């Protein structure tokens with residue numbers, strides 16, 4: 001029956017992980033997927049997560065289906081974390097929110113909502129480059145995408161002029177995808193001043209602002225600071241759709257825990273929007289899984305676990321910042337690289353856009369057993385005190 005089904009290409013990110021796993025070399029280094037590793041290169045389960053799990057097990061809870069939109073205590077905590085406890089729409093109870101399957105599931109529910117209520121001809125403006133899966137999620141949901149300029153490749157910094165002029169040229173009422181903090185894959189974010197410029201265009205052009213916030217707390221170590229752009233737009237009453245993930249900041253990757261929310265004008269509108277979110281979710285996956293929501297809910301709502309979490313989160317962000325400096329310092333001081341590596345430390349979040357060409361990426365893999373995505377992105381979380389010198393040396397050799 002499937003004789004005509006062609007072989008598909010491997011995923012641009014997860015396919016690199018598969019290739020890494022097959023490599024039998026002792027010196028191999030995985031800098032591909034954005035998943036935190038500790039200084040010994042091991043995945044890290046946060047202490048606050050272990051404690052929340054112990055508590056949940058001690059409660060002997062049942063495993064009934066949770067509602068289509070998930071656990072209410074989780075949902076309310078998730079939006080408080082993003083929008084801030086003083087947010088007007090939060091206080092006025094006019095944010096429609098549903099627990100969903102991490103960032104991707106939340107993006108997909110939102111994309112299907114846009115497709116159904118704004119129409120199939122809706123075009124989403126996306127930064128160039130963006131996370132590869134954004135394009136697949138939006139296209140599979142029946143939407144079109146167009147790029148806006150984002151990265152200035154010669155300086156590895158934000159092309160704010162290109163960004164503003166491309167969105168200025170887009171039709172009024174467009175949907176714009178914005179990475180709330182720690183842009184994936186570039187690690188380049190607008191400054192607070194630049195966010196204000198972007199907001200001014202968005203407001204005038206009546207855009208719907210679709211925020212993807214997958215790294216809140218991971219960029220600076222301070223979740224409030226990392227929510228700056230979302231809160232700026234919300235406080236100025238711009239239309240907001242938000243996809244949140246707790247994969248990275250709580251280290252709950254495989255639990256698939258996130259939330260999708262839509263800011264509405266009043267409670268009555270919120271109730272209508274929420275009713276439609278339920279109608280979209282039910283045939284997609286019926287209702288979300290229970291375990292990650294229970295863990296995240298405990299971490300948000302138990303004051304002592306919450307405090308512990310924020311310290312652990314800052315610890316992860318700080319380790320990444322330290323590895324950025326070390327990597328740059330080895331390149332410049334130990335190997336005397338004449339290239340400019342300032343972007344390693346000026347970029348933020350989990351990723352660094354190294355500027356490696358696809359050919360250099362292949363050499364790093366084949367000659368040095370270092371795995372990164374073909375666009376030259378590295379996950380700095382894969383760098384540690386034992387492999388950083390080797391990585392710097394290899395980067396120097398392929399760029400000499």
Ligand code: LMR
Nearest residue numbers: 013032033034035131184
């Ligand atoms: C990444 O970009 O590496 C992460 O967001 C993980 C993923 O699913 O791609």
